[in-house]
Amino acid sequence: MFFYNVLSGKTEKFKPTKGKLVRFYTCGPTVYDYAHVGNLRTFIFEDLLRRSLRHEGYKVFQVMNLTDVDDKIIKRAKAEGKTIKSIGSKYTSSFFADIKKLNIEKAEVYPKATAHIKEMLSLIAVLVKKNFAYKGKDNSIYFDISKFKNYGKLSRLSKRQIKVGATVLADEYNKVEAQDFVLWKAKKEGEPSWPSKFGAGRPGWHIECSAMSMKYLGKTFDIHTGAVDLIFPHHENEIAQSEAATGKKFSLVWLEGEHILINGEKMSKSLKNFFTLRDLEAKNLDPLSFRYLVLGTHYRKKLNFSWKSLISAENALNNLRVEVREIKARKDTAKADDKKLVSNYNNRFNLALGDDLNVPKALGILWEVVKDKKISNDGKLGLIYDFDGVFGLSLKSLRGNKSVVPPHVRKLVVARERLRTNKQFIQADALRKEIEKLGYKVEDKASGPLITPINNA
Ligand SMILES: [Zn+2]
Numbered sequence: 439m440f441f442y443n444v445l446s447g448k449t450e451k452f453k454p455t456k457g458k459l460v461r462f463y464t465c466g467p468t469v470y471d472y473a474h475v476g477n478l479r480t481f482i483f484e485d486l487l488r489r490s491l492r493h494e495g496y497k498v499f500q501v502m503n504l505t506d507v508d509d510k511i512i513k514r515a516k517a518e519g520k521t522i523k524s525i526g527s528k529y530t531s532s533f534f535a536d537i538k539k540l541n542i543e544k545a546e547v548y549p550k551a552t553a554h555i556k557e558m559l560s561l562i563a564v565l566v567k568k569n570f571a572y573k574g575k576d577n578s579i580y581f582d583i584s585k586f587k588n589y590g591k592l593s594r595l596s597k598r599q600i601k602v603g604a605t606v607l608a609d610e611y612n613k614v615e616a617q618d619f620v621l622w623k624a625k626k627e628g629e630p631s632w633p634s635k636f637g638a639g640r641p642g643w644h645i646e647c648s649a650m651s652m653k654y655l656g657k658t659f660d661i662h663t664g665a666v667d668l669i670f671p672h673h674e675n676e677i678a679q680s681e682a683a684t685g686k687k688f689s690l691v692w693l694e695g696e697h698i699l700i701n702g703e704k705m706s707k708s709l710k711n712f713f714t715l716r717d718l719e720a721k722n723l724d725p726l727s728f729r730y731l732v733l734g735t736h737y738r739k740k741l742n743f744s745w746k747s748l749i750s751a752e753n754a755l756n757n758l759r760v761e762v763r764e765i766k767a768r769k770d771t772a773k774a775d776d777k778k779l780v781s782n783y784n785n786r787f788n789l790a791l792g793d794d795l796n797v798p799k800a801l802g803i804l805w806e807v808v809k810d811k812k813i814s815n816d817g818k819l820g821l822i823y824d825f826d827g828v829f830g831l832s833l834k835s836l837r838g839n840k841s842v843v844p845p846h847v848r849k850l851v852v853a854r855e856r857l858r859t860n861k862q863f864i865q866a867d868a869l870r871k872e873i874e875k876l877g878y879k880v881e882d883k884a885s886g887p888l889i890t891p892i893n894n895a
Contacts, residue, residue: 439451439452439490439491439494439791439792440452440792440793440794441661441691441693441794441795442693442738442794443690443691443692443693444592444669444692444693444694445591445592445689445690445691445692447594449794450691452691454496454660455658455659455660455690458495458496458497459496459497459498459499460491460496460497460498460499460660460661461499461501461655461656461659461660461661462487462488462498462499462500462501462655462659462660462661462662462663463500463501463502463503463647463651463655463659463661463662463663463689464481464484464500464501464502464545464662464663464664465502465503465647465663465664465665465668465672465673466502466503466504466505466548467504467505467529467533468505468506468508468510468511469504469505469506469511469525469526469527469528469529469530469533470508470510470511470513470514470515470525470526470529471510471514471529472529472532472536472714472715472716473532473533473536473714473715474705474712474713474714475698475700475713475714475715475728475743476665476697476698476705477665478536478540478715478728478732479695479698479732479741480663480664480665480695481537481540481542482540482542482729482732483663483695483732483737484500484502484663484695485537485540485541485542485543485830486733486737486795486797486828486829486830487661487663487693487795488500488543488545489543489827489828489830490791490795490797490828492827493788493791493824493827493828494788494791494792498546499546499655500545500546500547501545501546501547501548501549501650501651501654501655502545502547502548503548503549503550503551503646503647503650503651504526504530504533504548504549504550504551505551505643505646506522506523506526506530506550506551506552507522507526507551507552507630507640507641507646508551508609508643508646509608509609509610509643510609510610511525511526512629512630516628521630522552522630523552526550526552536714536715536725539715539725539726540715540725540726540728540729541726541729541830541831541832542830543830547654549650549653549654551641551646551650554646554649554650554653555632555641557649557650557653558622558641558645558646558649559622559634559635559636560649561645561648561649561652561679561683562579562621562622562636562645563635564683565581565621565679565682565683566579566636568682568683569582569585570582570585570586570679570682570683571621573636574605574618574620576607576624577624577637577639578605578607578620578621578622578623578624578639579620579621579622579636580605580618580619580620580621581618581619581620581621581675581678581679581682582618583600583616583617583618583619583678584600584602584603585682586678586681586682588677588678588681589616589674589678590616590674591674591677592669592670592673592674592677592692593669593670593671593673593674595616595670595674599614599615599616600615600616601615601616601617603618604617604618605617605618605619605620606618606619606620607620607623609642609643609644610643611671612667612670612671616670616671616674619642619644619671619675620642621641621642621644621645621679622634622636622639622640622641622642622645623639623640623641623642624637624638624639625637625638625639625640643672644671644672644675644676644679645679647672647676648676648679648680648683648688651676651680651688651689652680652684652688657680657684657686657688658686658687658688658689658690659688659689659690660689660690660691661689661690661691661692661693662676662688662689662691662692662693663692663693663694663695664694664695665694665695665696665697666694666695666696666697667697668694669694673692673694676688677689693737693795694738695737695738696737696738696739696740696741697740697741698740698741698742698743699740699741699742699743700713700743700744701742701743701744702742702744713743715728718748721745722890723748723749723752724752724755726755726831726832726837727748727749727751727752727755728748728751729830729831730751730752730754730755730831731743731747731748731751733797733798733801733829734751734798734801735798736794736795736796736797736798737795737797738794749888755831756843757848758804758805758808758831758833759833759836760843760844760845761808762808762819762822762833762836763836765808765815765818765819765822766815766819768815769815769816770814770815770816771814772814772816772817773812773813773814773817775812775813776813776814776816776817779810779812779813779817780813780817780820780821783803783806783807783821784821784824786803787800787803787804787821787825790803791828797828797829800825800828800829801829803825804821804822804825804826804829807821807822807825808822843878843889846876847873847876847878847889848889850869850872850873850876851873851878851880851887851889853869854866854869854870854873854880854887855887857869858882873889878890
């Protein structure tokens with residue numbers, strides 16, 4: 439397999455350090471709110487990576503942390519008059535409920551930050567001892583970026599952007615000028631704290647991931663993933679802390695997933711466009727449609743999310759389910775070319791995955807299989823189920839297929855759309871009644887017709 443390694447800036451042949459075992463770390467959720475579609479896209483990308491590696495014959499050991507103490511969760515707890523523990527447990531449950539609905543496989547370990555304070559403190563102690571960290575005027579412990587000569591190697595900061603001697607206490611910052619960042623924040627009134635030899639306080643966000651990844655995966659591991667907005671400062675700081683402490687290379691490969699855009703715009707609090715899975719479900723949309731939408735865009739490209747694109751994804755997924763159900767129902771004997779065709783499809787599928795996880799291309803190959811007239815239905819089904827081990831659309835059980843619209847109904851809906859475009863409203867209305875007789879309701883949304891079974895509506 440070949441991956442685009444953000445660290446080297448090149449596409450490289452992937453070679454794990456321990457034979458067929460791939461150890462990888464994924465920055466997990468900060469459990470202070472529901473995950474939004476941008477977060478969910480990243481988790482789906484990581485799930486596709488995990489499933490693809492396994493499909494290519496690797497064993498996978500994945501660690502995803504749960505950030506249950508940081509600036510954001512403390513702020514939220516204060517605002518709601520609750521403890522970080524109660525906020526954390528509420529949104530940890532919602533996170534696991536979301537990933538289940540999206541068919542995201544569970545990682546091997548989900549370490550919580552608050553359960554690894556001891557590991558973080560020992561890592562900080564090593565950094566202080568090796569002179570990479572110092573106590574600031576505010577009694578917090580900071581990492582001295584000028585001491586780590588490779589600082590900026592992931593995000594490609596040139597030397598002159600580094601502001602020597604300046605410190606930043608906040609977990610999240612993205613200034614042009616890199617600064618000494620916090621490892622241990624001195625205790626503040628009204629914030630949770632732990633005792634330590636540096637004085638009571640709490641960990642900075644960045645040190646959490648270094649401590650937890652190395653605890654479960656070792657000093658050097660194979661892949662670190664996240665979203666592009668984490669490259670600086672979070673991932674850059676993880677590298678600095680870890681490599682300064684161990685003197686060894688931290689993660690060999692860095693894969694960073696791109697952003698999601700909402701109707702062409704960046705997600706932002708002011709635009710109120712932070713959609714969650716709850717918003718999708720409120721519109722009666724299947725969470726797996728969102729998964730299907732994500733499959734259609736390469737992880738290094740921006741994905742434009744709109745209700746229209748999601749409804750199209752739902753229609754495409756439903757069409758796929760209809761096709762699979764029909765293939766399942768039709769029994770036939772093996773055809774002469776089966777073996778050759780199956781192996782040809784397999785090769786192309788593996789090549790697509792190995793080409794920096796080209797899932798959209800792989801999805802196109804699945805559709806070719808579905809439409810192929812030369813291959814037997816048994817041959818097709820074998821391929822479909824095998825490929826779906828990567829896509830995770832539950833094509834075997836056809837989970838969520840209650841909203842499948844049969845082709846004859848879909849044809850009427852298309853015909854009605856044509857009439858409406860031509861302003862032949864009387865005829866269009868007659869078709870709508872016909873569709874209703876068949877048990878389906880058509881609603882005209884700005885994005886196009888939404889078809890729902892009347893029983894379930
Ligand atoms: Zn992280």
